[in-house]
Amino acid sequence: MGKKILYVATLLLLSACGGRQPGLDTYHEALAMAEQGDAPAALKQLQQAGEQARTDSLRALVYSQMGTLYFSQRLLDRSLESYRQAYAVDLRARDTLGLIYDLRDIGNVMRATADRQDSCIGYFVEARRLAVATGNIAMQRDVESQMAGYYLYNNRLDEARQLLWPAMQHLDAANQSGLLFMAADYYHRAGQRDSAALYYRQLLTRGSLFTRQAAHRMLAEYCMADGRTEEAMDHLQQYEQLTDSVHKQNDAEGMRRTAALYDYSLREAQASRLESRLVVAVASVLVLALLLVALLLYFSRRRMHYRLKIERLEQLLANNKQRPKPSEPEALLSESAICQRIGRFLSDAHPQVMGDDDFHELEDAVNGHFPDFLGRLQEFCRLTPQERRVCLLLKAGVAPAAIAQLTAHTKQSVSNTRSRLYRKAFGRAGTPAEWDEFVQSL
Numbered sequence: 001m002g003k004k005i006l007y008v009a010t011l012l013l014l015s016a017c018g019g020r021q022p023g024l025d026t027y028h029e030a031l032a033m034a035e036q037g038d039a040p041a042a043l044k045q046l047q048q049a050g051e052q053a054r055t056d057s058l059r060a061l062v063y064s065q066m067g068t069l070y071f072s073q074r075l076l077d078r079s080l081e082s083y084r085q086a087y088a089v090d091l092r093a094r095d096t097l098g099l100i101y102d103l104r105d106i107g108n109v110m111r112a113t114a115d116r117q118d119s120c121i122g123y124f125v126e127a128r129r130l131a132v133a134t135g136n137i138a139m140q141r142d143v144e145s146q147m148a149g150y151y152l153y154n155n156r157l158d159e160a161r162q163l164l165w166p167a168m169q170h171l172d173a174a175n176q177s178g179l180l181f182m183a184a185d186y187y188h189r190a191g192q193r194d195s196a197a198l199y200y201r202q203l204l205t206r207g208s209l210f211t212r213q214a215a216h217r218m219l220a221e222y223c224m225a226d227g228r229t230e231e232a233m234d235h236l237q238q239y240e241q242l243t244d245s246v247h248k249q250n251d252a253e254g255m256r257r258t259a260a261l262y263d264y265s266l267r268e269a270q271a272s273r274l275e276s277r278l279v280v281a282v283a284s285v286l287v288l289a290l291l292l293v294a295l296l297l298y299f300s301r302r303r304m305h306y307r308l309k310i311e312r313l314e315q316l317l318a319n320n321k322q323r324p325k326p327s328e329p330e331a332l333l334s335e336s337a338i339c340q341r342i343g344r345f346l347s348d349a350h351p352q353v354m355g356d357d358d359f360h361e362l363e364d365a366v367n368g369h370f371p372d373f374l375g376r377l378q379e380f381c382r383l384t385p386q387e388r389r390v391c392l393l394l395k396a397g398v399a400p401a402a403i404a405q406l407t408a409h410t411k412q413s414v415s416n417t418r419s420r421l422y423r424k425a426f427g428r429a430g431t432p433a434e435w436d437e438f439v440q441s442l
Contacts, residue, residue: 005271007307013172022048022052022054023048023049023050023051023052023053023058023062024058024354025053026045026046026048026049026052027045027046027049027061027062027065029045029057030042030045030046030049030065031065033045034065034069039069039072039073040148043066043069043070046062046065046066046069047066049062050062050063050066053214054267055089056089056092056093057093057095059089060086060089060090060093060095060098060102061086063083063085063086063089064082064083064098064102064105065103066082067079067080067081067082067083067105067109069262070082071105071108071109071112074107076112076113079109080106080109080110080113080363080428082084083102083105083106083109084106086102086105087099087102087103087106090102093220095132095208096130096133096134097136097139099125099130099247099305100130100131100134100136100139100143100327101126101127101139103123103124103126103127103130104124104127104139104142104143104146105228106123107120107121107122107123107124107127107146108120108146109147110123111146111150117150120124120150121147121150124143124146124147124150124177126141126151127139128140128143128144131143137170138170141166141167141169141170142167142170142175144163144164144167145161145164145167145175145178145179145182146165148160148163148164148167148182149178149182151163152164152182152185152186152189153354155189157186157190160182161186164182164183164186166180167271168183173360176207177203177206177207177211178208178209178211180199180203181199181203181207181214181215183199183213184196184197184198184199184200184215184218185291186204186335187199188218189382193222196218196222197218197219197222200215200218200219201215201219204216205413209242209245212237212242213242213243213245215233216236216238216239216242217235217236217239219235220232220233220235220236220239223235224384224385229385229386229409230409230413232309232384232386233386234383235338236384237313262360273278286333310426310428312325329369329370330369332369332396332399333365333366333395333396334396334397336369337361337365338358338361338362338365338396339365339396339397341358341360342354342358342393342396342398342406345405345406346402346405346406351405352406353390353405353406353407353408354359354406354407357391359392362392362393362396363392365396366392366395366396370395370442373395373442374391374392375387375442376442377391377439379425381421381424381425382424383421386407386409387420387421389407389419390403390407390414390417391421391439392404393407393442394418394439394440395439395440396435399419400414400432400436414432414433418435419432419435421433421435421437424433424436425438
């Protein structure tokens with residue numbers, strides 16, 4: 001971004017002084033198309049701007065912007081080719097600042113390519129050397145943050161720490177989300193959980209959609225480990241909400257990328273006819289049709305998934321009503337040592353809370369009388385530790401009010417847990433009693 005601003009400002013100054021830059025207007029039109037999400041059209045305009053350009057500064061900027069657009073579409077080979085073209089132009093022009101950006105961008109493409117990841121560090125090191133030699137502290141820290149990310153990914157914590165802390169001194173709106181997440185990830189990998197939690201909490205207000213999602217997940221994990229289940233559930237609920245937002249954004253980006261990839265392929269196969277309005281119209285209709293089919297298939301599979309679960313639920317409930325009450329396994333479970341101990345916990349003048357060992361014993365007893373009970377339950381939805389305990393106690397015939405006492409939760413919290421489980425399992429609202437009936441049917 002800094003390179004773009006610097007070059008465009010220079011070009012505009014030349015224009016104002018009468019030195020009109022051929023291709024500059026075309027370049028600005030390409031940027032506007034890119035901002036609107038039309039990457040294929042923007043790339044076409046950039047190609048024209050590159051052909052019209054008469055100076056190395058504009059030509060290098062065009063190649064760099066093409067590399068960025070190709071990278072956003074996950075066309076890594078083309079992105080690498082464009083960045084290398086920008087590097088060749090800047091090298092010929094002896095533009096040190098341009099070379100720093102080019103080397104950094106090439107390194108990022110290498111890092112994103114599975115079979116070239118180890119090659120990225122050489123480009124980052126050279127970019128950093130040039131930044132240090134020219135006294136460009138901002139670019140030095142920017143490159144160092146990229147290197148720190150690579151070292152963190154490869155669990156080279158000492159090298160990551162040496163680069164990350166200087167970069168943290170240059171937090172701004174553009175890089176704060178990434179740097180804060182790297183700091184949190186560093187402390188997490190180093191086993192310093194309190195420091196990691198501090199940075200994860202900063203991400204909740206200063207992070208991007210993706211880093212906020214990751215921060216809630218990690219904070220929920222920390223809260224569960226400390227026994228702060230209510231706080232953990234709050235983080236998990238926020239995590240689920242952000243996950244839905246991430247999925248929607250990824251779906252939208254995937255659709256745009258599908259359209260872009262289709263357009264690239266069509267342009268290569270039918271280059272001589274791309275100027276025809278008829279071909280463009282047909283391509284647009286086909287892309288829309290593909291996207292519509294993809295959406296229909298997605299929602300159809302989702303509805304089928306929940307419909308099959310509901311059919312299975314109805315069959316289980318029907319079978320449960322036909323068998324005598326109580327069944328032999330239920331009677332035997334109620335006489336088990338752990339169930340007798342639960343009864344004593346509840347009958348005591350000061351009701352006790354069950355410990356981890358008690359729940360392990362209860363899980364063994366339930367699975368012993370109802371083989372693979374938890375496994376069959378988790379075929380319908382994944383369970384958090386608290387949800388798992390509630391279901392085990394329900395299967396053992398413990399009343400919801402007593403479950404609240406045994407797990408140190410409120411009655412409302414236990415009720416909310418059961419309602420939430422029904423929605424997770426069957427994709428529709430249900431009462432706590434309906435979930436209890438389902439659990440007893442397994």
